[in-house]
Amino acid sequence: MLKLQAPPIKVGIVAFGLTKLPDLSSDNQLPQGVLFMYTQDPQYVELLSQVEKKPFVDDHRLELANFLDGVSCLRGQLIREQCSEHPNEELIKELLRDRDNCHMWAAQDLGVNPNIIPPGSKFEFHKGFAWWPVHTSFHSFSAAIAAGRYDHIDPHLTASSLCIEDAPVTIDAKLVLYAPSRRIFSEAAIWEMRRRLNLHVEQDQSWELCAFGEKYPDVQGISSCVALGSICVDPRGRRSVPYLDYWDARRKLYLGDWGAGWCPDYRFLAARDQFLGVREFPI
Structure with a gap:
């Protein structure tokens, strides 16, 4: 079994593609469908924008992967492996086996709330993205x-x-x-x-x-x-x-x-x- 790095605990909730901080002042449980706070970082926003504008340029994806590694996001590993000429297929399978993470990443890519993605469904990822x-x-x-x-x-x-x-x-x-x-x-x-x-x-x-x-x-x-x-x-x-x-x-x-x-x-x-x-x- 491959050992994967755990993600950070700072989170935000997504609402139709927009990221905002959850209200933790009450005793309510943290809402389902969370996004890490790195999505609010201007550097992340700029790197993601470059991937969107030039989707066939792997260098932009790898720069984003480096940023995600820095905030302990497993998606960085997925991007790097799927962009590699000699990908570690076992690692890719292990990363994609976590359906919660995959739904979260797909929700970010599609601009939807992860809670609306039907349980059990999946998306095929290409170079770290669901498109x-x-x-x-x-x-x-x-x-x-x-x-x-x-x-x-x-x-x-x-x-x-x-x-x-x-x-x-x-x-x-x-x-x-x-x-x-x-x-x-x-x-x-x-x-x-x-x-x-x-x-x-x-x-x-x-x-x-x-x-x-x-x-x-x-x-x-x-x-x-x-x-x-x-x-x-x-x-x-x-x-x-x-x-x-x-x-x-x-x-x-x-x-x-x-x-x-x-x-x-x-x-x-x-x-x-x-x-x-x-x-x-x-x-």
Whole structure:
């Protein structure tokens, strides 16, 4: 068992992404959902801002990791290991095994109260954060699919079947991989992501899925990733959604049944920030 450094005891409570000090003058217990006081430090705020502005520059992440090490925050270790060319996978697993810490870090990244994150759920972390940056351009939807270099592509997956405009697009987004970690139906998963986690799940989400598949092909091998916002309706009226799958050493872009329900190991794609002014799919 790896020994992890304990965090400090100074805390603050988060309220929709803003940090404030809790009222400890009463006999009430410390409120659930705490953030360490380092989040109010101007140096931390500036370092985090640099990571947000230049998400593909690891140097900014490592500078933030050094700061977090100085305040005994375990997230510094996670950032450093996930940025390393030779990461300690056992240490990463140990850090991510602490669900309370992971929910706290994800809440900071998403600007939500950690209390609203469903118990048992989890987020996939990329270089220490619960979001995955993508920045790419496609001149058509077929080009977006081709960019992923998949071994198998569902032939019914087209811009027309998904009711999206087949025109050039630039995607600049921070994507989130959310895993409810329980069997769940599409409507419930969308409700959790939109209403509880304040994430964006849009009708044109298939663009984001293609961008993610192109940028992070290895992640597809961990477990399937579903774009619930992009609904395809076949001539018989059956609804399905695109998802990335990996089976028999082959990367696949499939269509899955919207109404069949999803197994606990499925992850759902969402955007932390809305990058295109498109209509939402009503549920």
